[in-house]
Amino acid sequence: MKHFLKSAFIAASLVATSSIADIVKIDAVSLAPKPVYINKPFKAFVEEVNTKFAGQIEINWRGGPEIMPPFKQAEGVRNGSVDMTYTSPSYYQGLVPTSGTMNLSFKNYEQIAATDYHERMTELHAEKDLIFLGEIPATELNFMIYMREDVSSLEDLKGKRIRVFPTLLPLVKALGAEPIVMAMGDIFTAMERGTIDGYMQGPLAQAKQFEGLVKTVIFPGVYRAGFPVLINKDTWGMMSADLQQELTTFLREDFAPRQDYIWGDDIAVNVELMKGAGFNILQLTDSEVARYEQMAMDAAWAVTADNAGADVAAELRSMLDK
16 A cells, blocks of 8 residues: 555644544535536545445535536635535636646556655645545546537647636647637537637537537547545544545545546447547547647646746656656
8 A cells, every 4th residue: 555645634734633523524516517427436436435434424415516616616615615526626726726737647547646746736735725635537538629610630720719627728829729718517508609619628428419519529638637526624624633544545545546447438439429420530640649748738837837836847747747
């Protein structure tokens, strides 16, 4: 078992643990409504925690954006409006400037966990009064570009309005397009109304929803998906130090590694569904892929260095680069 660095529990020292409840009840929200595919691992996490830690911890997953807007969930956890969120790392970069780095890698979860990346992120979140329990990874779910028009090269994206979440913004700018930040739930209406020319999103659940609206999808995608689980520090303080470590170890060393490669069959099926829905797949050449991936990394890390400091950005990039 990987040694759990003591820095992972810096957050615990921020709060009192003298009054320990018999059962720590946790109200949780998620970045998307419950039925959305991206919540599948979180549903399993809630069920497993409630079983494994019965009598100690009880998570009540209340829902998603209908409970609290996605871009406000991390702040809601910080200020105690809710106890936990399963969210996008890019949705709270204004609060924790390094959070979006969870996307900035082509490594898998096991490779990242072998570094001190998660322990360092624990420290950086603690500085902002947030408990970073860990991430639920989805390395296979990288991010594609979907366009309303036929596209034959990356050059055709110049001047186009493309929906992004914040981590993707620097890349879309580097491509010469205009990034438009919006939550997942707003993409369909924006595409339907023509207020955006395309969007970046994962490879699942696109064909049925966007049939007739998308003409081209660009392969391969970039980056990796990983969804942080954040806990309110006062709620965390209701747990004993032993329980804190047990829960953290469960997520990071047991649950998370089991989730990283659960998506392969779904991706293969969805590629065929895209073709059936009339999506033209633009497969970049090897040389284009290399240029695209390098552009994606350099653009995003440059912004991270501006927002979080060059030293911190370099430290984290050294853990995430291949």
